Amino acid sequence: QVQLVESGGGAVQAGGSLRLSCAASGIVVSINTMGWYRQAPGKQREMVAQITPAGTTTYAVSVKDRFIISRDNAKNTMYLQMNSLKAEDTAIYYCAAQKITIYRYWGQGTQVTVSS
Numbered sequence: 883q884v885q886l887v888e889s890g891g892g893a894v895q896a897g898g899s900l901r902l903s904c905a906a907s908g909i910v911v912s913i914n915t916m917g918w919y920r921q922a923p924g925k926q927r928e929m930v931a932q933i934t935p936a937g938t939t940t941y942a943v944s945v946k947d948r949f950i951i952s953r954d955n956a957k958n959t960m961y962l963q964m965n966s967l968k969a970e971d972t973a974i975y976y977c978a979a980q981k982i983t984i985y986r987y988w989g990q991g992t993q994v995t996v997s998s
Contacts, residue, residue, distance in 0.1 A: 884908035884987040886977045891992030894967055898996070902962040904977030904989060912955040915980040918962045920973035920994075930975070931962060944970070969998040 886909075890902040902918070904911075917932040931951035932940045939951050950963040960977060977989040 886989035888977045888989045888992040891994045893995040896998045899965045904960040911953050916960045917978045919976045922973040967996045972996050
């Protein structure tokens with residue numbers, strides 16, 4: 883059974899930083915495409931960042947050059963380093979894992995609140 887557990891969310895002032903973690907079990911992060919999504923109140927869920935087994939990363943335009951996605955294969959954990967946070971980054975952040983090119987597995991989400 884696949885489980886993805888996010889942690890590291892919280893409240894921070896604009897310009898600050900947070901690091902989200904996604905601990906995975908039942909799936910190997912290094913051989914599956916993994917991603918971070920977010921959903922703000924009243925908005926659709928959107929992809930924030932993605933990392934492939936080859937290590938290729940993709941970012942939403944709104945977070946490029948501020949956020950960094952990475953993984954620790956030994957810990958089977960994925961991370962999202964978020965710097966220069968803005969009020970518009972406020973959302974619930976979800977960890978997700980692909981299986982056969984579709985994001986099939988999701989974490990429960992962690993709240994990030996950025997105050998201006």
